[in-house]
Amino acid sequence: MSSLPRAKGAAAPRPRIAAGNGAIASPLADSPAFLVRLAQLRAFEEFHRNFAGLGVTPAGFSVLALIAANPGVRPGTIAEELRVKPSNVAALVNALVAAGLVERTVDEAELRASMLHMTTAGARAWQEMERTHRDTDARFVEALTPAERRQFVALLRKLLHR
Amino acid sequence: MSSLPRAKGAAAPRPRIAAGNGAIASPLADSPAFLVRLAQLRAFEEFHRNFAGLGVTPAGFSVLALIAANPGVRPGTIAEELRVKPSNVAALVNALVAAGLVERTVDEAELRASMLHMTTAGARAWQEMERTHRDTDARFVEALTPAERRQFVALLRKLLHR
DNA sequence: TATTGTTATACTCTATAACTATA
DNA sequence: TATAGTTATAGAGTATAACAATA
Structure with a gap:
């Protein structure tokens, strides 16, 4: 041609x-x-395919991940980390509480504040979700080499830096 | 430390x-x-800041962009390009038609199919949107060098390739 | 029958506004 | 007054299902 x-x-x-x-x-x-x-769009598609039946949405999963890694974390801190409004975190936590995965307690030294913990059932469910999440990420970037994946993550971090 | x-x-x-x-x-x-x-999330934030008052949403803009570049394009083709369902394209086109930016006509040789065109008003509005879009992209990746931006785009294309 | 497109509907995600309780 | 959190609500974006019209 x-x-x-x-x-x-x-x-x-x-x-x-x-x-x-x-x-x-x-x-x-x-x-x-x-x-x-x-x-x-592709990432959410991959999430839904892999997390089908696990009873969490992408946003709910991200909240659960922060609670798992930071027992006692406060809703406001999660909102900052996820770059969403506190009201959204409240709704997502409500769903996780309703599902029996998370508990809200009150901070004795700061009665306004909630402290978020996983329940025993939550911890058990989390183990499978963590594995599933690793697999989901791997499929998401499966077209990239390991070096390209690292590059991609580095560029995203730089883009998001504030 | x-x-x-x-x-x-x-x-x-x-x-x-x-x-x-x-x-x-x-x-x-x-x-x-x-x-x-x-x-x-950051990209949408940037979009809303820059497109405020231009009367299109991000999804509507992407549909308009395809119509501008492909006069007479069909809704189904747009759905494939944007990786969304045809029913969503129909709704987005409805909004663009209601705003007077786009017209639907019937393909004579294929009476089932619609053909999408911009109106004169749409073409005029599009000129400003195109400039705004370039600026929006530039701000979105302003933390990256030009070389990094090209790398980022290349990695995204590879990731999305199908 | 299969294809193209549309309408109707439901769900997820996010934002804003109004409110309660505590500091 | 200011801060932490919640509820209520609205808007954008997506999907599925049911339908009409055409091939």
Whole structure:
């Protein structure tokens, strides 16, 4: 296949996705924000496939992970870590409490504050979820080499740094 | 600050985010899927800040971008490109039609199919949106060097390849 | 029958606003 | 007054199911 010479300074041809039969111009194929959105769609898809039956949503899982690693952690701290509003954390914790995975207690030295702990059932469930999460991540980035995965994580961390 | 020697084979200490005052263990700081979720939160935040008043949502914008680059494109094709269900594209197109930015016509040679075009008003609005989108992307990745941005995009493309 | 598209509906995730209780 | 947390609610984004029209 040959191509005509391109005028000096002319834009490069649009990149294309899904170069199958009816390929169309994909003006967003160069957009980091758009590609991140597609990547997250894939990540959620992978999550749902792997966590089916485990009784947690992606957001619920992220809250549970922070409670597992930080027994007694407060809702406000979780909200900061996850970059969401405290009201959302409250709702997610409600679901985890209803599922019997998490308990709320009151901080004696700061009666306004809640302290979040996993229940025994929560700890047991967490073991399987932790394994499942490792597998899910591995599948998510399975198209990348180990070095590329590290690079990807490093770039994301730099992008998110504040 | 000194640290005790670590037993051979022991896990490295948990990475921490937001190493401010009350830093907590962030067991998800190594998870590509979780970091992608945080990155998308930032991307939407940036979108809303920059597109305020332009009358489109992120999903609506992505549909409009495909119509702008592919006059006459069909809803099903857009659904494939955006990796969402056709029913969602229908709703997003409804909103763009209601806003006067897009028109639906019927394909004469395939009466089942719709053909999507921008209106004159849509084309005018699109010019500003395209500029805004470039700025938004630039701010989204402003912590990265140009080379890192290219690397980031390349890794995302590889990750998404199917 | 299979394909294209749409409507109706439900669920997840997030944000804002209003409220209670404590500091 | 300011802070920690919660409830109530709304909006965006996605999916599934049921349907109509066309191939």
